[in-house]
Amino acid sequence: MNAVLNAAIPSGPLERKWEKHKFDSKLINPANKRKYEIVVVGSGLAGASAAAALGELGYKVQCFCYQDSPRRAHSISAQGGINAAKNYQNDGDSVYRLFYDTIKGGDFRAREANVYRLAEVSSAIIDQCVAQGVPFAREYGGLLANRSFGGAQVSRTFYARGQTGQQLLLGAYSALCRQIAAGTVEMHPRTEMLDVVIVDGHAKGIVVRDMVTGAITSYAADAVLLATGGYSNVFYLSTNAKGCNVTAAWRAHKRGAFFANPCYTQIHPTCIPVAGDYQSKLTLMSESLRNDGRVWVPQKKGDHRPPGDIPDAERDYYLERKYPAFGNLAPRDISSRSAKEACDEGRGVGPGGLGVYLDFGDAIKRLGEPAIRDLYGNLFEIYQEITNENAYKAPMRIYPAVHYTMGGLWVDYNLMSTIPGLFVLGEANFSDHGANRLGASALMQGLADGYFVIPYTIGNYLAPQVGKRPTPDRPEFKATEDAVRECTRRLLGIRGKRSVDHFHRELGRIVWDYCGMARTERSLQRALAQIPPLREEFWKNVNVPGENESLNVSLEKAGRVADFLEFGELMCLDALARRESCGGHFREEYQYPDGEAKRDDEHFQHVAAWEFAGEGGKSIRHIEPLIFEAVHPSVRSYK
Amino acid sequence: MGLTGVALVGYATGHMLGNLQIFIGADQLNTYGASLHSYNELLWVVRLGLLAMFVGHIVFSIQLTRENRAAHPAKYAVPGYRKSTRASRTMMVSGLILLCFVVFHLLHFTVDKIDTSFATMHDARGRHDVYRMVVAGFRNVWVSGFYIVGMFLLCQHLRHGIASFPQTLGLNSQKLEVFWKKLAPIWAWGLFVGYVSIPIAVLAGVLK
Amino acid sequence: MNLKLKVWRQKDANAAGKLVDIEARDISPDCSFLEMLDIVNEDLLSKGGEPIAFDHDCREGICGTCSLTINGTPHGLSETATCQLYMRKFKDGDTIYIEPFRARSFPILRDLIVDRSSFDRIQQAGGFITARTGSAQDGNAILVPKKKADAAMEAAACIGCGACVAACPNGSAMLFVGAKVSHLALLPQGQPERAQRVLSMVKRMDAEGFGNCSTHLECEAVCPADIPALVITRLNREYTIASLRESVV
Ligand SMILES: Cc1cc2nc3c(=O)[nH]c(=O)nc-3n(C[C@H](O)[C@H](O)[C@H](O)COP(=O)(O)OP(=O)(O)OC[C@H]3O[C@@H](n4cnc5c(N)ncnc54)[C@H](O)[C@@H]3O)c2cc1C
Ligand code: HEM
Ligand code: HEM
Numbered sequence A: 001m002n003a004v005l006n007a008a009i010p011s012g013p014l015e016r017k018w019e020k021h022k023f024d025s026k027l028i029n030p031a032n033k034r035k036y037e038i039v040v041v042g043s044g045l046a047g048a049s050a051a052a053a054l055g056e057l058g059y060k061v062q063c064f065c066y067q068d069s070p071r072r073a074h075s076i077s078a079q080g081g082i083n084a085a086k087n088y089q090n091d092g093d094s095v096y097r098l099f100y101d102t103i104k105g106g107d108f109r110a111r112e113a114n115v116y117r118l119a120e121v122s123s124a125i126i127d128q129c130v131a132q133g134v135p136f137a138r139e140y141g142g143l144l145a146n147r148s149f150g151g152a153q154v155s156r157t158f159y160a161r162g163q164t165g166q167q168l169l170l171g172a173y174s175a176l177c178r179q180i181a182a183g184t185v186e187m188h189p190r191t192e193m194l195d196v197v198i199v200d201g202h203a204k205g206i207v208v209r210d211m212v213t214g215a216i217t218s219y220a221a222d223a224v225l226l227a228t229g230g231y232s233n234v235f236y237l238s239t240n241a242k243g244c245n246v247t248a249a250w251r252a253h254k255r256g257a258f259f260a261n262p263c264y265t266q267i268h269p270t271c272i273p274v275a276g277d278y279q280s281k282l283t284l285m286s287e288s289l290r291n292d293g294r295v296w297v298p299q300k301k302g303d304h305r306p307p308g309d310i311p312d313a314e315r316d317y318y319l320e321r322k323y324p325a326f327g328n329l330a331p332r333d334i335s336s337r338s339a340k341e342a343c344d345e346g347r348g349v350g351p352g353g354l355g356v357y358l359d360f361g362d363a364i365k366r367l368g369e370p371a372i373r374d375l376y377g378n379l380f381e382i383y384q385e386i387t388n389e390n391a392y393k394a395p396m397r398i399y400p401a402v403h404y405t406m407g408g409l410w411v412d413y414n415l416m417s418t419i420p421g422l423f424v425l426g427e428a429n430f431s432d433h434g435a436n437r438l439g440a441s442a443l444m445q446g447l448a449d450g451y452f453v454i455p456y457t458i459g460n461y462l463a464p465q466v467g468k469r470p471t472p473d474r475p476e477f478k479a480t481e482d483a484v485r486e487c488t489r490r491l492l493g494i495r496g497k498r499s500v501d502h503f504h505r506e507l508g509r510i511v512w513d514y515c516g517m518a519r520t521e522r523s524l525q526r527a528l529a530q531i532p533p534l535r536e537e538f539w540k541n542v543n544v545p546g547e548n549e550s551l552n553v554s555l556e557k558a559g560r561v562a563d564f565l566e567f568g569e570l571m572c573l574d575a576l577a578r579r580e581s582c583g584g585h586f587r588e589e590y591q592y593p594d595g596e597a598k599r600d601d602e603h604f605q606h607v608a609a610w611e612f613a614g615e616g617g618k619s620i621r622h623i624e625p626l627i628f629e630a631v632h633p634s635v636r637s638y639k
Numbered sequence B: 001m002g003l004t005g006v007a008l009v010g011y012a013t014g015h016m017l018g019n020l021q022i023f024i025g026a027d028q029l030n031t032y033g034a035s036l037h038s039y040n041e042l043l044w045v046v047r048l049g050l051l052a053m054f055v056g057h058i059v060f061s062i063q064l065t066r067e068n069r070a071a072h073p074a075k076y077a078v079p080g081y082r083k084s085t086r087a088s089r090t091m092m093v094s095g096l097i098l099l100c101f102v103v104f105h106l107l108h109f110t111v112d113k114i115d116t117s118f119a120t121m122h123d124a125r126g127r128h129d130v131y132r133m134v135v136a137g138f139r140n141v142w143v144s145g146f147y148i149v150g151m152f153l154l155c156q157h158l159r160h161g162i163a164s165f166p167q168t169l170g171l172n173s174q175k176l177e178v179f180w181k182k183l184a185p186i187w188a189w190g191l192f193v194g195y196v197s198i199p200i201a202v203l204a205g206v207l208k
Numbered sequence C: 001m002n003l004k005l006k007v008w009r010q011k012d013a014n015a016a017g018k019l020v021d022i023e024a025r026d027i028s029p030d031c032s033f034l035e036m037l038d039i040v041n042e043d044l045l046s047k048g049g050e051p052i053a054f055d056h057d058c059r060e061g062i063c064g065t066c067s068l069t070i071n072g073t074p075h076g077l078s079e080t081a082t083c084q085l086y087m088r089k090f091k092d093g094d095t096i097y098i099e100p101f102r103a104r105s106f107p108i109l110r111d112l113i114v115d116r117s118s119f120d121r122i123q124q125a126g127g128f129i130t131a132r133t134g135s136a137q138d139g140n141a142i143l144v145p146k147k148k149a150d151a152a153m154e155a156a157a158c159i160g161c162g163a164c165v166a167a168c169p170n171g172s173a174m175l176f177v178g179a180k181v182s183h184l185a186l187l188p189q190g191q192p193e194r195a196q197r198v199l200s201m202v203k204r205m206d207a208e209g210f211g212n213c214s215t216h217l218e219c220e221a222v223c224p225a226d227i228p229a230l231v232i233t234r235l236n237r238e239y240t241i242a243s244l245r246e247s248v249v
């Protein structure tokens, strides 16, 4: 049955695969490219770069995003930086090391061939962005500056102040603008994709809703690219933008695209804790803070003294204690889990005891306040703005928050999903980060997929498809449009008592409590027992006012939450089925005495890809075995 | 806009310096006045240039102001200005009143229509007696009052105007910023004091 | 705390809008301005009303989506964008005027949501460097002195929110355009298209119906990205030089 999951990995030695594949890939002559229409859903790093690159090649591209401008895609909020195996610092980095670190960081749950290709194209990304005018940080001599990020042992991270994602996205956006001006790309902002149109088993178009007029229309295409980002917002509270959603991916899933590893979610250790029940989103504090901040909680549980009054002897610098080698720079999943443990033991600080201290006291003593202000000034300001606390005087309070999702639609080496003609890029696919993503690698992947992978691999699919694009008057389009209209009609017809946000919050609470940082058989069972009733109540009792034929914020949200309510269940199913701990997926039953995640390579060294089995049907779990030829899976130890 | 403005500022400044000679004495001022008139062709060149600047300035300002109004049709229910000044927001008003002033002023001292006797004032050496004309003119409290008001508006107009043209003409920079910021009010108020000193002096009887 | 809101409600682009009185009850000073509106909306919903439509996404001050004019000031008294404004900046019993970003080139779509696509069109007119994908030389082959790189970054930090236009009594987009032109004009990569870029971007800006700059400096005051008005000086300079060159050679 995993015959369906043919990853199409090229033969030959790892370091030759991509070269060979590019050569073997079918080319489409320039004159013919004009004949192809490609739909790109998403204008983040992955979508914008893909649309720009394909438009540049001569394809006719239709690009969609739900924001009012492609420049606002959620990629904009990435702070820390982007990795590339440039080895500019001469500190022993290389394509192979970046590849190895990514595989290891992913806890040996990613596909070697994809990851190696990612590392291979990484340095071309930096060159491309520099050429576009991305103002990366520079040294005095004018060379590009690097920093070490997320506990990496080499300095391979390129950055633009604390706004790397913004600058990279604006670079991709400018490339996109160039193509829009050239007429090769047509941009559709404030337009939400609500379904994929399948014709003879191939993805040949999408159905969208104009978020201003409510008009529901279709676009026919020779191929459809989804670059619609991650699903962190299934947890309601996350560091993602409010609009981030699983809708595009989920509706594609329901049309036949397998969903891979939905249980792989990344929790970021350094976020500002929840302040009250009105909280609408969580704010990330750059990881770089952990370079100088020391993480601690009181040794005694329920110790409510102000931090200043707690003597050093009565503090527990638990990361330094448990992971002497890495200390406060221990990987994200480990730091996050340790924080949770501390709080579960009743030693958490701040409102609700859901927080730990990130203390700069020593750093300020050592380097002086000006030096710290120099390094983290803007972060301290953000913290002050939000919490009204001065982190120079008292330690920051931080707590982990959902941040990134490694899982996504299953794709092969060509980034094509299990639906022929449907490609998935960026955070929306599952391909490169295994069970845990390294800091500064998501931006890299988004741009790699868009600029340097899809332009080559899409040819293999398109070449034989010439002239096969259906016209939107085909019954399949009509039928899909009707399905979408029916769905909105239903939502608007309920006129229940509870708001959409109420259900979203409730769902978020369930998955955070039972499928969050640590999961158990029991907790997951609980979640699986609670989600379906919630979903039923949603369809009976949600209140979506207004009508379809206008800008209707509640309606937009309702559609997305409806999908989260279905997706959340699959996420828990996947977490339940994966009876091992790996990377971001931690099952308390499976851990070493020292609390380190315990993989089960014998039974779970594979990708789990779920097939939708119809409304109410039980999703089917397929597997793609992971074969490691180059690296040997080892126990990930950060002692 | 910027160019015409600067030219006008230049004239206003030069003109003030010229007029201040009145404090040196009647002879000096009349000599100055006569010298201005001695080479007629040049004078007319200057006058025409000046006229062009005025007309240009007015035409531009009206055109720009209309565009700007159109670009921001709806005002906010409550004003929430943070950095703009009243001077900057009333350029058109101060400007148009200035226009009236200048017209009156020309009739007053140049065409001598307000008080026709000015035309016939000649001093001992038979030169047009600018000194007596000015003194006579400012004896009238109303005239002086109008001048002072006019000067004040000029000052307001220029407080913003002189701060504005460096940006409009792309002459500002990180280093120059401070300089221009300081210069604008000093220059504007300088003109005010310089000009106003004359009618005041007349009213105070310092100039007879 | 409790607040009296005067909120602009408008059904759609063509409908006439007006300020409507709405109460906001027991709001925590620690919640953000947008969270306050969330609470108000929940309340409206429970009363069978329609929620106030406002734009927002990242709620971190970086995406530039949020766009409220609070008591006549775009982004209110926030250090950065509306979403980073916290209620502790207000007092119990305050009356707060909440209006959309107003400018002819930002037509209102509904309530507090405006259409800023004019910014995208200006960007499309030339706000880019032509660098064909894959054709770039090594990143370190182009040396950019730190000072230049930092200056470019300062200008590139613009989040495209449009507050400058909304705050400018002339509805001018000079700060936004100046920021983009400065960013690219400062970098060596931006030189080949330098003159053409500024000419076509300004042309587009005027065609979109934005006003002229008469140095009110409101834009600088409200800009969440701290873009200095000096970029306008540079824009004027770049434009003058470029048009002179055009007309001479
Ligand atoms: C706070 C924060 C900080 C981060 N910092 C870093 C970092 O330092 N380094 C790093 O490498 N990574 C970082 N990440 C992760 C990284 O930013 C994201 O993984 C990456 O930007 C995702 O890019 P994308 O193009 O795949 O998706 P996105 O940028 O999320 O774009 C999604 C696009 O799809 C569109 N879309 C979505 N659904 C629909 C629909 N139904 N219809 C139409 N359009 C739709 C959206 O409009 C948007 O244009 C960070 C993430 C967060 C939240
Ligand atoms: C006669 C009627 C006048 C009118 C209607 C008028 C109107 C205006 C207006 C509306 C502006 C603002 C436009 C802008 O800054 O872009 C302006 C600017 C200016 N005005 Fe006037 N003005 C008048 C007279 C004068 C005089 C007499 C002077 C000087 C003696 C002067 C000097 C300036 C200067 C220096 C500026 C700034 C130009 C710039 O910012 O580029 N104006 N004027
Ligand atoms: C107290 C203030 C002023 C005094 C005493 C004054 C005096 C005079 C006199 C005596 C003349 C006639 C010169 C002659 O024909 O020989 C004159 C002309 C003129 N003044 Fe003034 N002036 C004053 C302010 C101003 C101001 C503020 C402006 C405008 C910015 C102005 C603009 C002119 C112009 C345009 C002329 C005509 C010049 C010409 O003849 O070509 N004056 N002024």
Ligand code: SF4
Binding pocket: C157, C158, C159, C160, C161, C162, C163, C164, C165, C175, C176, C179, C219, C222, C223, C224, C225, C226, C227
């Ligand atoms: S310049 Fe400032 S105010 Fe204007 S769009 Fe950019 S960030 Fe917003």
Ligand code: F3S
Binding pocket: C167, C168, C169, C170, C171, C172, C173, C174, C175, C212, C213, C214, C215, C216, C217, C218, C219, C220, C229, C232
């Ligand atoms: S507020 Fe407007 S007038 Fe110029 S300086 Fe800013 S654009």
Ligand code: FES
Binding pocket: C055, C056, C057, C058, C059, C060, C061, C062, C063, C064, C065, C066, C081, C082, C083, C084
């Ligand atoms: S919501 Fe993104 S900047 Fe305010």
